[in-house]
Amino acid sequence: MKTNTAWPRIGRMGLVALALPLMMGGCTITFDPNPNDGNNNPNDPDPGTVTIRVLNRTNTTLDPEIYVAGSAVTVSQLFSSSRKYTEFGVGTLGLLGPFGSDSFTLTCAEARVLGTKGGAFGDNLNNPDGTGRQIVLTQELVFDCGAVITFSFERSGGGFTTTFEVEG
Amino acid sequence: MARGSMRRAWLWAGALGVGAISALGGCVVTPPAPVTVVLANRTGTDLTPKFFSSASATTTASLFVYNNRLVDFNNRAFDEMRAGEVITLNFDCEELRSMGVQRPFIFDPISLTIGRLEDEVFLLRDNGFQCGDLVRFVYDTDENGALTLDVEFE
Numbered sequence: 143m144k145t146n147t148a149w150p151r152i153g154r155m156g157l158v159a160l161a162l163p164l165m166m167g168g169c170t171i172t173f174d175p176n177p178n179d180g181n182n183n184p185n186d187p188d189p190g191t192v193t194i195r196v197l198n199r200t201n202t203t204l205d206p207e208i209y210v211a212g213s214a215v216t217v218s219q220l221f222s223s224s225r226k227y228t229e230f231g232v233g234t235l236g237l238l239g240p241f242g243s244d245s246f247t248l249t250c251a252e253a254r255v256l257g258t259k260g261g262a263f264g265d266n267l268n269n270p271d272g273t274g275r276q277i278v279l280t281q282e283l284v285f286d287c288g289a290v291i292t293f294s295f296e297r298s299g300g301g302f303t304t305t306f307e308v309e310g
Numbered sequence: 311m312a313r314g315s316m317r318r319a320w321l322w323a324g325a326l327g328v329g330a331i332s333a334l335g336g337c338v339v340t341p342p343a344p345v346t347v348v349l350a351n352r353t354g355t356d357l358t359p360k361f362f363s364s365a366s367a368t369t370t371a372s373l374f375v376y377n378n379r380l381v382d383f384n385n386r387a388f389d390e391m392r393a394g395e396v397i398t399l400n401f402d403c404e405e406l407r408s409m410g411v412q413r414p415f416i417f418d419p420i421s422l423t424i425g426r427l428e429d430e431v432f433l434l435r436d437n438g439f440q441c442g443d444l445v446r447f448v449y450d451t452d453e454n455g456a457l458t459l460d461v462e463f464e
């Protein structure tokens with residue numbers, strides 16, 4: 143009977159013996175938080191894409207003059223030669239033949255701002271028959287990530303015009 | 311007799327426990343307090359904060375390189391903060407040798423105009439900020455709509 147009560151007492155003494163140095167020695171156990179890796183948002187979406195369709199509704203050759211920027215830019219910065227997108231169309235030169243069409247897909251990060259100078263129409267693009275209307279579209283303002291944007295180039299009266307449509 | 315042996319064993323175990331902890335000095339090395347960085351966009355438009363951080367860079371030339379730039383901080387596909395957005399970053403102090411902001415800019419997506427601040431801020435650990443600091447970068451605009459940047463410490 144006496145022995146049975148002695149063992150728990152010894153156990154408690156052991157716990158106290160362990161706890162005292164921890165308390166008196168100023169011992170601190172710190173769990174290192176996850177170091178920030180530059181990404182503090184755990185809900186990052188899938189990068190997503192934007193698809194651009196280009197339709198030439200004329201009977202002449204078309205340079206649709208598509209420009210793309212992955213960051214905030216001014217109009218003049220957007221329409222600089224380094225931002226002209228030409229990886230589509232005939233020979234992936236960014237040109238469309240009469241009544242031709244093509245499409246291409248960009249990641250949403252590549253398409254912060256995009257647009258067309260209006261397009262140059264004519265079989266001699268060094269001396270085009272005419273140009274269309276300049277259009278600039280910004281992501282989250284005119285279109286969202288995941289959208290399909292269609293630029294249509296066509297004749298209008300005696301000249302040419304450019305329109306766009308956003309789906310999705 | 312057996313009970314006596316068990317009792318002695320428990321006492322020895324307790325003594326060994328105390329001895330082991332005493333031998334270790336009763337201490338575990340605590341890492342320096344983390345650094346908290348807050349980026350606050352108080353402008354009324356989109357902001358590219360151009361915030362850089364590095365575990366090793368000690369000069370502006372080595373800090374302000376693209377690999378050190380914070381580019382993925384919200385659910386946008388591009389590295390812009392929304393109007394009024396606040397971002398909080400926590401850094402292990404030993405992993406943050408320097409940080410700074412270089413030529414941030416605001417963007418009006420309607421008019422496609424950009425307002426850039428040509429200044430840069432460079433802070434070195436122990437010579438600009440300390441472990442445990444809260445450093446707040448506050449982006450705002452003045453009465454003329456020009457971008458401003460204030461750095462506050464707590």
